[in-house]
Amino acid sequence: MDGMRSMVQSGQGPVPGERPTLKTIAFMTGLGVTTVSRALKDAPDISQETKERVRLVATQIGYHPNRAGVRLRTGKTNVISLILNIDEELMGLTSHIVYGISEVLASTNYHLIVTPYRSDRDPMAPVRYIVETGSADGVILSSIEPEDPRVKLLLERNLPFATHGRTELGVPHPYHDFDNEAYAYDAVRKLAERGRRRLAILEPLPRFTFFHHMHAGYLAGLRDFGCERVPFRDATVHDPLQVVYRATMNLLRDHPETDGIISGSSAGAVAISSALAAAGRQVGRDIDMVSKQPADLLRFVRPEVITVNEDIRLAGRELAKAVLGRIEGVAPEQLQSICMPDGRLMFPN
Template sequence: MDERTPPDDNGEQAAGGSQPPTLKTIAFMTGLGVTTVSRALKDAPEIGAETRRRVQLVARQIGYRPNRAGVRLRTGKTNVISLVLDTEEQVGGFVSDLIYGVSEALAQTPYHLVVTPYSRNNDSLEPVKYVVETASADGVIISRTEPDDKRVRYMTERGFPFATHGRTHMGIEHPFHDFDNHAYSVEAVKKLASLGRKRLALLAPPANLSYYRHMRDGFADALMEHGLTEVPFPTATVDHSIDEIRAVTSELMRRPNRPDAFVSGAGAGTFALVAGVEDAGFKVGQDVDIVSKQSSRLLHLLRPQLYVVNEDVRLAGRELATAVLGRIAGRDIGSLQSLSKPRAVEAYETPAPVKSNG
């Protein structure tokens, strides 16, 4: 039989010519049956470990990829995880690191990642509804989580596996991974208090997002603990453009009761804070100190005088992928919730001078 034209029993185009390799290709190369090859690729326990390794090695070497249409026909699964992302997410590596982390966790599984973009100017529920109603993925990961998130309610009511980057406050237990922004604010204020700063401003997330509440509560708690004063920064958030944050900062720094320190909720916003401070004629590290959260480790290239707390977004991606896969497998929700604690505030360390041998 000419294997180059018809699909095989697994819904895959058969090998030959320029056609992609199939299960039959691997079976021919290994001397095994198609059924044995199929089970070995799925890590079936009844197939010996050495056979599984040999089959999987050959599959990787020849670039074998299962045909998704065939897999869906046989199993009802797509082997796809959809990562629903805001197209205006902050710069500085957040999006790429999140995608990298998710992809890294999926690499050793049958699952593939598909990014489903949306604009925050549109309804955030629509891309989720599309995925669920068309069954175009087996699970969904969402970010920019809100305290009462309609996407979480929708997927919970439909029994659709998902995980969220961030927590909710709606009485629904669900898989999540989050960065502890309450602890971050506490550590940031503590650091600024130790530097003798008294009047602090917070560049916070938008009030509709869950991590706004966490960051603001931590900031307020720490101000009270250290006897410090807040200088309101009400007209800008980390979602505003760099130009908008810069202008608001510059205006704020020209007031008589200007802040002598800032806590920033995002690295991109910190670029604008620095520019606004300097526009007003002040220097970071002398007149003003700034503690910022960052995901890209770029801020010390901007100004060595900045203090930073690193958020590992690749870790978040890995945790979210693990959580949604666990939910697909039916694992208990409580075991699929994780919170990343911030490490200590880091200051820039000037490299030691290179000694001359001359």
């Protein structure tokens, strides 16, 4: 113990309370700083036994690379920024997409930073900050618009990114998307097969690309299966549950003939189900409903609802792989994927 104390006092060992560094790990393992650094980078000339010993010590003492130092040495931040509209949380997506991204980044040197923003604030602000400060090596965007100005800026600045959703810019870029057009079309089919003919749909805000996809599928389904459109006014999938509840009550008052509803979110489906029950309409008997869900939750809380899984954790994994691929110089056309309602993963190119 006296020897250890004298080594600390002489500057050879770790100082209690200070942030662990490569020198700390070197002192505790008896290795050189260069060897420790190369072991943490998985260098091929370092033995597996040494790598495991170094990683174990690094984990035990809570060592994390100094990002400022890494940036000075390599020009990289080792940061991926996920810019999320807080409406994503209303739809139950946030935790799932973060988990998916983290699963991929766990085996890399990259760290995830989540940057939330509000719909009533400038959505360009977080992207401008990252571009101007160089605070991330790559960006993941959600809530994509057809002519999304954030995507335009990232393309202009050549900063690697991937989008959760597609644009209509005519410029290839990495993305992962759920086929909302196929979802809405198939939802109409499911309801029509149950004899439902007067159908309403809770959709996204029209400014988002996935509204156009979902709406197109809905209209095509109505046409092909001989169903009638019933307008669902005053609410979208982005609204709080009480707003969706009130809008459903208004729908049932103004259009009591409605016998089928499609929901673009599981949270919306819960609010709709509550309104239907309050109005004395029983799902599965008087009316049927189809809803997307990011996790297998509705089956337990609303088993009468027909559900379609949208695997958001898969989306997170695909988005992480896409942005990492772009950082490594992979062509954007090779970093595009679409998840179908039946769970199949499609690659357009």
